[in-house]
Amino acid sequence: MILYSMPSSGNSYKVRLLLALLGHDDVTIINVEDQSDALAQAKQEHRLPFGKAPVLMLEDGTLLPESNAILCYLGEGSRFIPQDAVARTQMLGWMFWEQNQHEGVIAVRASLRCYPHRRALATPDRMADLLERGHDLLQVMENHLVTCDWLVGDDVTLADICLFAYTHTAGSRGGFDMARFGAVNAWIERITQLDGFKGLA
Incomplete structure (x- = not known):
């Protein structure tokens, strides 16, 4: 492949x-x-x-x-996709939310800060709006993860891998205040401890 x-x-x-x-x-x-x-x-x-x-x-x-x-x-066929139909659908729900809501705010703000060819689009009003909306989205994850180790069920799924990608750099690249989100930070740490984990770099 x-x-x-x-x-x-x-x-x-x-x-x-x-x-x-x-x-x-x-x-x-x-x-x-x-x-x-x-x-x-x-x-x-x-x-x-x-x-x-x-x-x-x-x-x-x-x-x-x-x-x-x-x-x-x-x-397909791995531990990362639940066998139970309801849990699998919940996993897909988080993944759709990631692309429909989370990525379009968290990732966009990071790209406006990090890519020189996009900085002209980073107007103060737009950055402030993305910051507020991003904190609201991160709070959705925080509210869920306060009582759960993983986004779906009792083990890591594709939903966690999917949302980890932009969430774990939301502070360093996106400028979001991650100190607000203790449960999200603990979840990030759990993912970094998975066997075979490889960082962004």
């Missing part, structure tokens, strides 16, 4: 993290950072169906875009 991955992207990182947790060391990773020659080549070769990474190319050439869809493919 080949993974087209943007190294600094949380969406790409969540796929690399699951690969590490599953012990997949046989996947070729091609870095397609923004504005790179590798990105241009991948687009020219039609390897990025939606124009962005990550994309997982299977052995037969099938292309799987979208980070959370890739997680579901890789996690």
